[in-house]
Amino acid sequence: MWExxxxxxxxxxxxxxxxxxxxxxxxxxxxxxxxxxxxVQLLDETVAFxxxxxxxxxxxxxxxxxxxxxxxxxxxxxxxxxxxxMLGARLEDLRLEPYRLQ
Numbered sequence: 001m002w003e004x005x006x007x008x009x010x011x012x013x014x015x016x017x018x019x020x021x022x023x024x025x026x027x028x029x030x031x032x033x034x035x036x037x038x039x040v041q042l043l044d045e046t047v048a049f050x051x052x053x054x055x056x057x058x059x060x061x062x063x064x065x066x067x068x069x070x071x072x073x074x075x076x077x078x079x080x081x082x083x084x085x086m087l088g089a090r091l092e093d094l095r096l097e098p099y100r101l102q
Contacts, residue, residue, distance in 0.1 A: 019089075020066070024049070027068045027084045030091045034082075035072050038096065043071040047084060055087060063088040074099045 027047045035042040047068035055065040068084045085093040 019064070020049075023064075023066050023086045023089055024068065026089050026091065027066070027086050030084055030086075030094060031068075031070050031072075031082065034094050034096070040072045040074045040080075040096075040099070041076060043073055043079060046070065050083070057087055057090070065092070072096065074101075 024047065028045070031047055032042050032045070047070040049066065050069045051065075051067035053065045054062055057063050064087075066086045068086070070082045070084065071079045072082050073079055080097040080099055082094070082096045084091065
């Protein structure tokens with residue numbers, strides 16, 4: 001009985017890890033696209049995991065809501081913060097810290 005429980009936990013952990021990698025790749029792509037659209041530079045070309053919660057999607061299904069943070073620069077010599085919220089593998093929200101337009 002304990003072996004089945006251990007196996008189920010291992011499979012759930014593997015699923016969570018793979019699903020998190022997929023969501024992170026979508027978040028990186030969304031951050032890169034937003035930075036290109038607004039004419040700023042995505043620093044380090046990556047996002048960092050910040051938060052994990054359960055939430056419901058528009059159809060009412062339970063999903064994992066992950067928040068990622070990243071840094072961008074409009075001039076190349078400063079760092080500003082941005083955040084991406086993913087609901088499952090779908091982009092839910094993307095925010096950029098205010099910056100001066102040139």
